[in-house]
Amino acid sequence: MTREDNQLGSFLRTRREKIDAASAGVVDTTRRRVTGLRREELALLAGVSPSYYTRIEQGRDRHPSREILEAVARALRLDDTERAYLWSLATPALAPADAHAVPEHTVRPGMLRLLERWADLPAFVVAPNRDVLAGTALAARVNPAWSPGHNLIEFTFLDPRAPEVYPDWEDITRQAVAGLRTTAAARRAELDPFVAAMRERSETFRELWDSHDVYERVIGDKRLRVDGIGVLLLSFETFALAGPQGHVLYVYFPQPESKDDTALRSLV
Template sequence: MDRAELAAFLRSRRERVTPADVGLPAGPRRRTPGLRREEVAQLAFISTEYYARLEQARAPHPSTEVLTGLARALRLSDAERAHLHQLAGAPPVARGPSREVRRSILDLIQRLPHAAATVISAGFDILAWNELAAALLEDFSAVPQRERNLVRRAFLGPHKDGQILYGVSDLDDFARHSAHRLRAAAARYPDDDGVRSLVDDLLAGSPRFRELWESHDVTDEPTLRKTFRHPVVGPITLNCDVLDIADRDQRVVIYTAEPGSPAEESLRLLSVIGTQRMVETL
């Protein structure tokens, strides 16, 4: 525990947060910027005396609960939260898979007009997609958020047109890969209700998932090509590349066609018809 650095960090973060940021009245007599010590203590559910001792580098080692309360009270980012735990000599506590996609990543996938791109959380939730991904897979905006999860769709459905997970050719590989990655995510986020609920539903509803889960494997091999059986344009074989967004524990999945291939023509057609089914005259 680095008491001096912890004290300086807490002071700097306290001075940055305004009363309005945390729903407190500003009051007339504030001689210093930011929150008062007693306000931080109140928001963190600790005593003012103990918080003052933390800022004076005189306090004993804070518990995980205290650090969690301080991070919440001071509106710390994920990076700041990890730094706080490091200064206090405590392992950082992961809150859960991030569902917030950076604006630059949202802009990136929209600037890929000839590729189908999605952003996936550590728990396999579809967080963002571009128009071509909606045409290739499905219109996720019309799907309840709970069902925008690839593992849930693969093992529990619903299966549109009798196809499991958009008719992908590597369904068995995906099943194994997703179960392994989900086990690793559950270990990283043991207190996340969403991940825990997803695992419980899969264990209760899918013997195949239960078998894969009980293997305790956490490794997988990437799939570089996939074939989708699309209900309108038929089979489409695409390259599959994955970009890791490490700070958010997210992945950008990009599907592209070989230049001059039938798949390229199919993607071009999908970009025209979008999520609407072609009429018989096409």
Template sequence: MDRAELAAFLRSRRERIEPADVGLPAGPRRRTPGLRREEVAQLAFISTEYYTRLEQARGPRPSREVLTALARALRLTDAERDHLHLLAGAPPGPPPGPSREVRRSILDLVHRLPQSAAFVTSATLEVLAWNELAAALMEDFSALPRRERNLARLAFLGPCPQGRRLYGVSDVEAFARHAARRLRTAVARYPDDPEVGALIRELLDGSAEFARLWASHDVDTAPTLRKTFQHPLVGPVTVNCDALDLTDRDQQVVIYTAVPGSPSEEALRLLSVIGTQRMDAPR
């Protein structure tokens, strides 16, 4: 255990986080940047005295549980999490769970694609971020609780308004296979994450189709390069599909674009005007 380096690393990560980043008020009299020591301790569910001793290079070797809690409290990347474990003399195990934090640069990219429907998914196909056109084409994700933003849950368990499964998309069976295979990979990567396990159990209990696909143990899938949405207002919208892997976060940026000059491009342009005002229709 390198106490001096561990102390310096913890201090540097603490000082880069603004209180608003973790839902805390800025408050008066902040003479140093970032969070206070007691705030990190609170977020990590450890005592302030113990955390202070770690930053002063006087603390005992922290347990894996404490290191995991500190990594979450300080919003460390996977590389930073591994570095924290190595400094503490505890080789890192598998990541505790899929990352839900989307990089600011990726958020900016998604919102700077006004003519494309773009969104970001986690390792378990939870929609983490989206632009206005994605919400108009698919669903107003901001109006949904977090658990209902999962595309795998939606594909296998519904609901299916007006008989339109998964937004009436043409490749729903192919997407179902992709979802099962991607979740198979997530289970192997995050074996101890309770949310991943709960999602798999829910899908196995609620969908015979998922149970059949899960039993195949397939982990490879061919990408879908084009699909058609049956939209209730503008009709069929055919889009090209591109997925960009964000390997450091185990996430994907999915981008739907229409062929220039096509009726689908006109439909997307109309949707950008309509927005999500139609989303009060029964589901």
């Protein structure tokens, strides 16, 4: 069984390896040769049988009870996003095998009209695989990846301009992969081929994907280097658009009356 076949076990293993044994209250007088917690130590902290926990992590029990997973989640100190991802792996949606197999890349006409009116903001719509489907002219001026026809993941990992555009490129790569993994848990038929292709095309992507981190960043700040302007600090908000397509609207904006506000206005 490959790691991709046993995503539940892989996720639990990577979380287990991130836990510091001493901080978890594990007393070990021997020279420790493992990273994080051993399986039997985690099982003890969770109050479950070591042999049963091993079956879960090895993929021999794909659907443990909610009570067991709650206990394991507490022992692993999972945050809300990680817990939600854990449930999605243990209880996959009962949908047809070909659900979401053909991504819908048509943006509603009303959304396109709104983007046309937001001339003073970088805003764009993305598909679950992070294809940019539509955006304002200012979005494309601020970041070449934010224009229709580009893919945010491909740009970040494969375009040589990315480290220049993103001063915090390493942080961006980690967040991008962790966010994509969160999305992929609910849309595997649609996203598995894209993930497989990216794993082949980028070693950095492959390493980050295999770390099994999950992340859902719906608001935040991002620094971008813009030609002729320098580095801009912009805040952003995200909005999930209604409908089965899984489209998300990103809107970036500066702090009022800041130097970033002045610089952005000069680009309009």
